[in-house]
Amino acid sequence: MSANATSLPLAITTGEPAGIGPDLTLMLAASGQLPEGCVAIGDPALLRQRAQQLGLDVPVVECAPGEPLSMAQATLPVWPVALAAPVTPGVLDSANAAYVIKTLEVAVAACQQGLAAAMVTAPLHKGVIIEGGFSGFTGHTEWLRDACGVPEVVMMLATDVALHARGPEWQGERGLRVALATTHLPLRDVADAITPERLTRVTRLLDADLRGQFGIAAPRIAVCGLNPHAGEGGHLGFEERDIIEPTLTTLRAQGIDVRGPYPADTLFTPRHLREVDAVLAMYHDQGLAVLKYAGFGQAANITLGLPLVRTSVDHGTALDLAGRGTADPGSLGVALRLARQLSQRQKTNER
Incomplete structure (x- = not known):
């Protein structure tokens, strides 16, 4: 999973920490299906813990936006964002609402600053975000509209x-x-x-x-x-x-x-x-x-x-599957391939 020197990374927000977002990212990394030049955004300790629960040997390597990604096979580079509260798979906690929003902010900033080619979002839980103090939140789509300042x-x-x-x-x-x-x-x-x-x-x-x-x-x-x-x-x-x-x-x-x-x-x-x-x-x-x-x-x-490329999965957090290793990472794989395709076309159109 080496990063292509000619392309910027795809930034994956790992979504609701009690859901399957972390699982899907780790599963793609472990199976070698994570496309070249991908980086997760989330809590490294959570990802290491979830990898252990899933029985996956996926080294989680912390790095910062702009730094080269790890070139080791089946390694997951991560831009760290710290959880506010410990996580149990399948158990929601509104204390982590700000954590989820922060992962989105990091991804948007990276795209805007030319440090990421696109952002790919794992599912979040709207109810948790609202209960965590973000009363006007209605979903990724509307939040990204406002964050990017488009009508x-x-x-x-x-x-x-x-x-x-x-x-x-x-x-x-x-x-x-x-x-x-x-x-x-x-x-x-x-x-x-x-x-x-x-x-x-x-x-x-x-x-x-x-x-x-x-x-x-x-x-x-x-x-x-x-x-x-x-x-x-x-x-x-x-x-x-x-x-x-x-x-x-x-x-x-x-x-x-x-x-x-x-x-x-x-x-x-x-x-x-x-x-x-x-x-x-x-x-x-x-x-x-x-x-x-x-x-x-x-x-x-x-x-x-949007002024940036954003793709996502076609499903929700699937709390009942979190931490079990039975979730299907197929949609995340499709979203990643599409993000790379669209970002490359965007670069071509800008020339």
């Missing part, structure tokens, strides 16, 4: 097959890119959040990053309706007729290939998916339930609209 970001998940531009392997039901118009909102608040302004910002950003980050020259975006049957002409809701359809008409006039709105229950079928490069869903579970059925454990989360 809008978009959450997009992609299955491993869909991490590349269209090719013969694109099969619709297996290859999915799903972006969200709204993210971590209670369902009763979603309809009020679907405005022409939000849809315009999100769609433009999605189109721009499909071009810039994914190298798709002319992205084709399918848009879900909010209501069953996409509103049935106003009989099952007015949002499609009065908000979504007029907004899409305006976007098409501006040169964005956006289609719909379609009923979500028929859009997410192979025949329709083969015709587009991404789907824009109106709310979290409308899009992500389908994507996770198609590729759970082999998909990654990407935050579009």
Whole structure:
């Protein structure tokens, strides 16, 4: 796992310390599946303890941002952040909320200072962060938006097959890119959040990053309706007729290939998916339930609209699996490969 001298490291935040984030990072390191040039951000003592619990022989080597990474096989370089309280796998403690936030701050700073190529985040627990004093916290995506000082970001998940531009392997039901118009909102608040302004910002950003980050020259975006049957002409809701359809008409006039709105229950079928490069869903579970059925454990989360590259896993903290060695590190591996791919394309685009 030697670091490539021509590339900056990928910074992995190890997430909720009582969850599987530390486990997944250690498992990839022990199996030799951690890509070249990766560094974890977390408490070295926690990682050593967890490695022992998992029966993994993974030397944890402390270093600082900007220092060369260890070149030894199956070694895990770590940028240290100290826990506030001891950790038992599977047992949450809000005392460590600030620790989790600090790992994110270290990763963002490293990316902004040119000391990391990208950040890859293991799952955190939103409830613990809120109970630990961060009352406005709603998730990685929104926190990164505010930390980076950008007005809008978009959450997009992609299955491993869909991490590349269209090719013969694109099969619709297996290859999915799903972006969200709204993210971590209670369902009763979603309809009020679907405005022409939000849809315009999100769609433009999605189109721009499909071009810039994914190298798709002319992205084709399918848009879900909010209501069953996409509103049935106003009989099952007015949002499609009065908000979504007029907004899409305006976007098409501006040169964005956006289609719909379609009923979500028929859009997410192979025949329709083969015709587009991404789907824009109106709310979290409308899009992500389908994507996770198609590729759970082999998909990654990407935050579009940031001045840095951030990817993440497609799952949560899995407290019941922490410290047992039975968690699947597949999604973290996908997120790491995608982060390297996107950071390399970003560097190419900047030339």
